[in-house]
Amino acid sequence: MEQSVIQPEKMELVVVTHVVDAITFWAQNVTDKINEKINVMLTEKCPSAPILMGRPSSHKVYGARYSEDKCWYRCTVQQQSEDKFCILYIDYGNTEIVSRSDLVELPEELQTTGLAKKYRFWGFHVSSEQDSPLFLQGKSFLHNMIHGKKLRVHKKSVCFDGTILVEAFQGNLDIGEELLKFKFAKVSLPGNRENSLPTVNLQECPGLWPSRNTPGELDTLGSSLGCMPKLRPIFSDQKPQIIKEQKTSVALQPLEKLNVDQEPLTEIQSSKTDANAQQVCSQDIEQVPNETESELQMMREVINAKDMQIKKLKEEGSAIQQYASLLGQQLEEAKLELQMLKESYKKTKETEHNHPTTIANRISQLAKKVDSLRKLRESSACSYDEDHLLESITIIMNYRISVPLSSERLDLAWNAYDQTLENLRGCQTMVEVESLVNVRNEARGALLAAVDDFLQEVDKLPINERLHRLKEVASSLTAIFSSVMLGEQTEECSFEKFCEWKEHKQQKIKNVRKATDEALLALSSWATRLSKFSYLMEKTSLTEEDVADGVEEILMNADKALCEELSTESSEQDDQGRKVVISAFNKAMQGIQRELSMLNAIRQKYEHNTQFKQEIQQWQIGPPKADELFAVKKRIRSLRSQLRWKLVEVSCLEEAEELDLPEILKKKEEIAETRNALFQEISHEKKQYIMLCDLMKRGFPELPMIYPDADINGYMRSAGLLMKSLDRDMFDADPMRELSGRRPLLSTDFQGQKIVLKCYAVDEESEAKMLEQAAHYHRAQQQSPATTVPLLALFCGKSDPLAYVMVPHYSNGSLRAIQRSSPLSFSEIRKVMKGVALGLQGLHAASLTHASLHPNNVFAIGREKGIVGDYDFTKTPEQRVSDSGMVAGSISLVAPELKQGQLPSPASDMYAFGGLMLWLHVPDFNGSLESERQNVEFCGSGLDAKLHKLLSKLLISSTRLSAPEALKEDYFISVDV
Secondary structure (H helix, E strand, C coil), X not given: CCHHHXXXXXXXXXXXXXXXXXXXXXXXXXXXXXXXXXXXXXXXXXXXXXXXXXXXXXXXXXXXXXXXXXXXXXXXXXXXXXXXXXXXXXXXXXXXXXXXXXXXXXXXXXXXXCCEEEEEECCEEECCCCCCHHHHHHHHHHHHHHCCCEEEEEEXXXXXXXXXXXXXXXXXXXXXXXXXXXXXXXXXXXXXXXXXXXXXXXXXXXXXXXXXXXXXXXXHHHHCCCCCCCCCCCCCCCXXXXXXXXXXXXXXXXXXXXXXXXXXXXXXXHHHXXXXXXXXXXXXXXXXXXXXXXXXXXXXXXXXXXXXXXXXXXHHHHHHHHHHHHHHHHHHHHHHHHHHHHHHHHHHHHHHHXXXXXXXXXXXXXXXXXXXXXXXXXXXXXXXXXXXXXXXXXXXXXXXCCCCCHHHHHHHHHHHHHXXXXXXXXXXXXXXXXXXXXXXXXXXXXHHHHHHHHHHHHHCCCHHHHHHHHHHHHHHHXXXXXXXXXXXXXXXXXXXXXXXXXXXXXXXXXXXXHHHHHHHHHHHHHHXXXXXXXXXCCCCCCCHHHHHXXXXXXXXXXXXXXXXXXXXXXXXXXXXXHHHHHHHHHHXXXXXXXXXXXXXXXXXXXXXXXXXXXXXXXXXXXXXXXXXXXXXXXXXXXXXXXXXXXXXXXXXXXXXXXXXXXXXXXXXXXXXXXXXXHHHHHHHHHHHHHHHHHHXXXXXXXXXXHCHHHCHHHHHHCCCCECCCCCHHHCCCEECCCCCXXXXXXXXXXXXXXXEEEXXXXXXXXXXXXXXXXXXXHHHHHHCCCCECCCCEEEECCCCCEXXXXXXXCCCCXXXXXXXXXXXXXXXXXXXXXXXXXXXXXXXXXXXXXXXXXXXHXXXXXXXXXXXXXXXXXXXXXXXXXXXXXXXXXXXXXXXXXXXXXXXXXXXXXXXXXXXXXHHHCCCCXXXXXXXXXXXXXXXXXXXXXXXXXXXXXXXXXXXXXXXXXXXXXXXXXXCC
């Protein structure tokens, strides 16, 4: 078949992974993109996966370590011999024998179909035996030609074993024809016939394969095969060896290829047409040599042979169709006859059942029924399920644990204790504190007594055992009933009703079985009398009348009892009984869940009160003190004095007429040591504040009143940001002149970290406002710490009216700095801006509007992690959004509604976010983003469709997305950050 005839959409692009023989290979579809992901998962999971134990399953996928590269690949086990396994690598097609230590179990996510498929050239079979040199040459020839390369294949059929029969092309080269030329493969035709057509000179006529290459092309191909011999193609004066030997070969075809006159006939007809054209041309070349005339004569013979084959194939096809039609009629007649036989057999059985003709038949039927009944009595699944449910109900009802009696008294004690703590938090004077502390201590004592009673009572309860038992009962009931009763709803009924129904059913079964046993006992007694009467060697008092008396009635009673019990045992539950069982099951599960919840609550309450008792015992002698905090503050003051004095000494030495460099260096080293010690004490001070704040929340709200100098309330109001012990003169800071604008920025080190000090001019009113806004931002930042810039500390200058905010220093990490030096790629932009969207989502969730999102205030850490910077805490959102820095290139980041006088909102932040996205992708954008048609156009920008859709929804006021909605857009869903 010529390649040009095949439609492009029917071609499939594959890459060859393994060659089996001259016509068979394995390949992966080029469009499959999961091979690399599977290899990564195998590398992660296989080294720690369990080794295969026992016999492997032929239906499971395992991991195997390949002997050559020691890497892990997926495989299936084909055969096993002791601890050696013959495996097939399902993603590549090659096989190997490995030991048990090289085979591991794989998780469920890797139990998928292999990536490689098995292909075979359509219409060919191998021309030699497997161990012959020609077979090995053919395999090597195909391996050198296609292994690791991309082929275009046209699927023709599928074999029973899943092998795909194809035509394959590499560029314009037909691989199948090349194999045929070198005699590595032979043509297989339908009907168990071998190709009997002689081939012709390749340069003079197209022959059976019209698209074969010229001899020159074959020489070029052969020269690239290294050590492979150059084999001649078959010419017209040579017949294939397979024809000489008169062997037959059948190409593997699927079941649906029953019409033998389809594709192969098309090829023969095409050959016939070509041959006819050759015959016409032969009339014009009467002057050719005798050798050419001989070849033309052979072609005529070929055409005649093809005509005969076509005629014979058509006759065979017509005969097959007629035979298939005849078989269809016979099948319909057989179905009707079978149906009539079934009806006749059914009527016969009913007649025999109602009117047995002989005693032998009746006894035979009774024996079969007895055997069936015996099996039914031995295994009654429905009865087992109901019995298990009844047993579970007994466990649920009889072994329940009630709420401890001391639990209610404990709750009252906790309420009284919490009330005293609340009163302490609201007191204003020390006089009130002292009296309320005494009340609190009394309540605490009563609470501790109640806690002891509760803990002692719970210790006596088998809570863990009961929890374990209830979970077992719930698991077994769910396994038995949920699969058959899932989703069925019934009216709730009591356990007593189920027990009554169960007792009634058992009594009914008992009565039926009793009647059956009595009837069979009567039959057994009659059989005993019969055996005594039939024993001729002894005299007996039994007469003929004694044996025959009541036989008919005995047989009828036995048959009736057996039929009744069989119908009772094998019948399904009636609707009423099913509803009762379902209702009892549902109520049992509800009871289990209620008791499990109660027991878990008791256990959690036990753990909470145990922890409270352990914590409060250390404060029995006296309340916690702030002595350590004051000691740290004292050491800080001392170190600050030392630092100032050493700085003055260094200044004096540097201003002296004669510089003493060794002394200056020594003093600077002392200054560095003193500064580090000072920063360590400040860190210790913060830990003390954290401990006191925790104690204040847990039971000592009086601490701020007892130790007013510690200013614990001020520390808590600032969310732990305010550090009064810090001052500007402690830092060896350098001004950042290139970034400082309306406020100075200082760069320095703090506890081994590079930081930036942002300076703000404040008065008494603006200082309080700044503390409030900074604390609000700090709390929101702690909820999403990875996507917003953290605040490390906040302090006010003691010698100047300035407030300082300490933040990490991201050197050249702002978007503006990065875009100037080395702009982000599209994939990097997507990852960075997803982080920015997450940061805005966290701020907006805390009811914060940023209002200062611009290129200098967004940072790209490592060019992949985007975080949102802080803002000026001395300004309102309205003041921040009016900043002249709210621009990216020529794009204004101020939302249209703000220009109309509306207040900043999360929606205006998302507009600035969209403007940043547009600037990053199109830095020189100079169009208008305001549109009355509510449809922003980015003509000529070359934006991705997903990005265009996202920007349109961000830069239009009426349909602007929120941060969570933006993160759900297709543009961000595909990014992995």
